[in-house]
Ligand SMILES: Nc1ncnc2c1ncn2[C@@H]1O[C@H](COP(=O)(O)OP(=O)(O)O)[C@@H](O)[C@H]1O
């Protein structure tokens with residue numbers, strides 16, 4: 001039996017979220033926030049953390065600095081049940097990254113100091129560890145600049161070892177959507193962009209055209225549509241799943257949580273409709289608390305939410321395969 005269900009290579013840092021700021025950030029004024037949250041951030045870590053809390057065995061590789069913020073992030077990830085034994089702590093000039101999120105009424109600003117995430121390189125990765133799983137996931141493709149020169153090689157090697165692979169690129173800060181991505185997508189089994197990313201990558205403004213193009217490269221394309229839910233294209237099969245109605249307070253991490261829900265079912269052999277519905281449910285759960293992992297750290301909240309919304313096929317506990325949304 002593999003040591004893990006899913007291994008992840010990615011960035012690990014905290015999110016500092018300042019709530020209740022004025023709409024305009026006037027220069028030179030002291031602007032007061034109404035609330036603050038220092039929480040586990042970074043797409044890869046949120047994905048890994050939330051997936052582990054669902055009952056999937058997750059191993060994580062990253063590079064962090066020898067600084068207090070890196071240690072807090074590492075502790076948070078481990079507390080979620082993720083194996084962090086291969087996270088490398090590197091001393092030097094560069095510290096662990098940090099993302100500052102400023103949510104406002106209609107949009108949010110996201111400011112990231114990449115730190116060590118830019119420096120993680122192929123030599124930081126233990127390939128035996130990564131392939132001791134059934135499945136490999138990567139988030140934030142464009143942020144891993146140190147890995148980029150050998151990214152295609154990495155995906156090729158992982159695929160050749162027999163693991164299935166999922167990818168969520170997230171945004172490209174350079175807004176270039178490098179064509180190198182197409183070479184990587186050939187090795188990907190499940191691609192998980194949001195609506196905007198799908199269109200950027202496929203170089204079209206039309207979502208159905210984008211999905212059609214991506215589906216020629218990847219067997220399963222699941223596109224996140226925020227409060228509209230999500231849709232998936234698996235070869236010629238097209239599926240749509242509306243969002244689950246919840247009291248949303250914060251969209252931070254919803255996309256990564258969707259990925260966790262989708263992959264939780266996928267690695268258990270769940271069909272595409274089940275994976276999509278569970279992805280939607282877990283994305284919705286994420287929005288019920290501030291930050292990307294708070295809804296999952298509260299075990300009682302997580303269990304009650306799943307019991308309320310999800311019917312299991314048998315008498316199993318949450319975390320088992322299959323099931324469906326309750327009407
Ligand atoms: N307001 C909401 N209500 C319910 N579910 C939501 C809401 N916002 C997001 N979600 C869920 O989270 C998923 C991911 O959200 P989205 O914002 O599209 O991703 P990303 O964070 O990658 O941009 C959606 O597909 C949906 O399932």
Ligand SMILES: [Mg+2]
Pocket residue numbers: 168170171194255256
């Ligand atoms: Mg996303």
